[in-house]
Amino acid sequence: MTDNGHCGHGDGSVEMQKMCISIVPIFNHLNPSEMSEIIKHTNSVSHPRGHTIYHEGDTSDGLYIIHKGRVKIYRLSESGKEQLVRILEPGDFTGELSLFNETVHDAYAEAMGKVELCVMNREDFQTFLLKYPAISLKVLGEFSNRLAKTEKQAARIAMETTDTRIAMYLADLAEERNSSRIKLPMTRKDLASHIGTSPETISRKLAEFEDAGWIRQHSQREIEIVDMDALLLV
Amino acid sequence: MTDNGHCGHGDGSVEMQKMCISIVPIFNHLNPSEMSEIIKHTNSVSHPRGHTIYHEGDTSDGLYIIHKGRVKIYRLSESGKEQLVRILEPGDFTGELSLFNETVHDAYAEAMGKVELCVMNREDFQTFLLKYPAISLKVLGEFSNRLAKTEKQAARIAMETTDTRIAMYLADLAEERNSSRIKLPMTRKDLASHIGTSPETISRKLAEFEDAGWIRQHSQREIEIVDMDALLLV
DNA sequence: ATGAAACCTTGACCCCCGTCAAGTTTTGGC
DNA sequence: GCCAAAACTTGACGGGGGTCAAGGTTTCAT
Numbered sequence: 001m002t003d004n005g006h007c008g009h010g011d012g013s014v015e016m017q018k019m020c021i022s023i024v025p026i027f028n029h030l031n032p033s034e035m036s037e038i039i040k041h042t043n044s045v046s047h048p049r050g051h052t053i054y055h056e057g058d059t060s061d062g063l064y065i066i067h068k069g070r071v072k073i074y075r076l077s078e079s080g081k082e083q084l085v086r087i088l089e090p091g092d093f094t095g096e097l098s099l100f101n102e103t104v105h106d107a108y109a110e111a112m113g114k115v116e117l118c119v120m121n122r123e124d125f126q127t128f129l130l131k132y133p134a135i136s137l138k139v140l141g142e143f144s145n146r147l148a149k150t151e152k153q154a155a156r157i158a159m160e161t162t163d164t165r166i167a168m169y170l171a172d173l174a175e176e177r178n179s180s181r182i183k184l185p186m187t188r189k190d191l192a193s194h195i196g197t198s199p200e201t202i203s204r205k206l207a208e209f210e211d212a213g214w215i216r217q218h219s220q221r222e223i224e225i226v227d228m229d230a231l232l233l234v
Numbered sequence: 235m236t237d238n239g240h241c242g243h244g245d246g247s248v249e250m251q252k253m254c255i256s257i258v259p260i261f262n263h264l265n266p267s268e269m270s271e272i273i274k275h276t277n278s279v280s281h282p283r284g285h286t287i288y289h290e291g292d293t294s295d296g297l298y299i300i301h302k303g304r305v306k307i308y309r310l311s312e313s314g315k316e317q318l319v320r321i322l323e324p325g326d327f328t329g330e331l332s333l334f335n336e337t338v339h340d341a342y343a344e345a346m347g348k349v350e351l352c353v354m355n356r357e358d359f360q361t362f363l364l365k366y367p368a369i370s371l372k373v374l375g376e377f378s379n380r381l382a383k384t385e386k387q388a389a390r391i392a393m394e395t396t397d398t399r400i401a402m403y404l405a406d407l408a409e410e411r412n413s414s415r416i417k418l419p420m421t422r423k424d425l426a427s428h429i430g431t432s433p434e435t436i437s438r439k440l441a442e443f444e445d446a447g448w449i450r451q452h453s454q455r456e457i458e459i460v461d462m463d464a465l466l467l468v
Numbered sequence: 469a470t471g472a473a474a475c476c477t478t479g480a481c482c483c484c485c486g487t488c489a490a491g492t493t494t495t496g497g498c
Numbered sequence: 499g500c501c502a503a504a505a506c507t508t509g510a511c512g513g514g515g516g517t518c519a520a521g522g523t524t525t526c527a528t
Contacts, residue, residue, distance in 0.1 A: 283496090395484085396484080396485070431486085432485075432486055432487075433485075434485085434487080434488095435484095435485060435486075438485090453494095454493085454494075
């Protein structure tokens with residue numbers, strides 16, 4: 001189990017848990033009475049910045065739903081290097097992998113700032129899946145999205161040059177946010193580990209892109225894409 | 235839709251389809267009458283070696299269950315290079331990604347030899363998921379396995395050296411087959427694209443491993459692991 | 469507000485490995 | 499069983515980018 005230094009337990013009013021459930025795509029299609037049934041089976045937990053929510057090797061506590069704040073999921077490679085897998089935002093959930101396999105977690109979850117979560121235990125979640133099959137379809141949809149995204153990511157790291165990966169990351173982010181001015185959601189170090197390069201290379205490539213007139217770096221985290229077409233030609 | 239040169243349709247006796255369903259983990263827990271209900275909603279299809287079963291950009295036909303033969307799933311990167319995602323064997327299924335997202339396929343499926351499949355259309359499959367929620371749990375389990383495997387793969391390609399990736403691939407294969415003598419399931423080219431390197435590098439590294447006394451190459455595809463511990467130390 | 473810790477940038481070095489090429493072996497369709 | 503096509507091996511070469519180092523900047527806990 002996670003070594004909980006001091007994570008607030010049970011400070012969850014029904015009000016807060018209600019919000020928690022109602023913002024999650026996998027539950028928010030249910031009717032009010034079904035929702036309150038589910039709410040009864042969740043607990044609120046809060047973690048301070050930097051706190052580990054679960055460890056590789058932990059057995060599954062259950063399903064974690066992010067209510068406020070952001071959570072970083074990463075894994076350690078066999079040689080001990082950290083790779084950032086993804087960042088969870090409010091409405092996202094995690095903990096699922098070990099929910100269905102009876103295996104231990106194979107990744108780490110860490111609070112990137114103060115985080116509030118709703119937690120549902122494994123058995124209750126599985127019960128709800130059987131009772132309300134529509135939830136399963138939602139979760140299946142979410143899984144298949146994630147699988148597609150992860151496979152795409154793996155293909156990119158395997159086949160594209162570093163320039164291309166960085167350019168595509170920026171392009172994806174811009175598309176996701178619907179804006180050519182974007183704010184990087186993480187440090188160079190984390191970004192580097194996510195796309196399979198080094199922080200130094202990121203700095204250098206971004207400087208190159210700026211010299212070429214494709215982007216403008218307004219601050220370390222703020223980037224404006226000036227010429228998307230050129231950027232995507234590598 | 236896929237350009238079907240000549241793939242046998244409807245040559246599926248009920249007998250054959252029954253076998254098809256009964257070997258698939260996602261269905262084989264059902265009782266006989268439920269199974270025959272499902273069998274009624276599947277069609278048999280066969281494809282010759284090299285034939286494309288579905289294309290990137292195809293809309294989903296449904297769920298494909300491999301009955302005989304092997305199927306190679308690959309994707310083309312933005313820059314046009316091929317990456318092998320995975321190889322399907324009898325009992326595996328595919329086509330799922332677009333089943334839940336209403337999106338087009340983002341990968342290719344190709345018959346590696348003569349292949350026999352059972353196909354179920356999208357609507358029928360979703361109906362069965364709602365009718366028999368236990369199937370959903372099975373599919374969720376399968377998805378979460380695959381997600382875990384793909385994330386692990388992405389982390390490896392991102393963080394490990396080429397030597398390590400090749401060594402780990404061999405080690406994984408040996409563990410999967412429970413034998414230190416393994417037969418590579420694919421060509422050097424496909425293996426290279428799978429683990430993010432070039433065929434030449436694979437040849438060279440395997441030669442190095444053999445020189446170091448860690449493996450023995452009995453033939454191009456037959457490899458015996460002599461010193462697993464040394465191999466995993468890179 | 470302030471100092472320490474974390475983060476970012478830039479330079480120098482150099483090695484890993486991708487690419488091209490040419491010769492050899494294996495595969496599989498007839 | 500044959501022969502063309504595909505797959506594999508080995509060599510040579512060069513550049514992309516990882517690593518180490520040093521100095522500047524931002525962040526954040528107190």
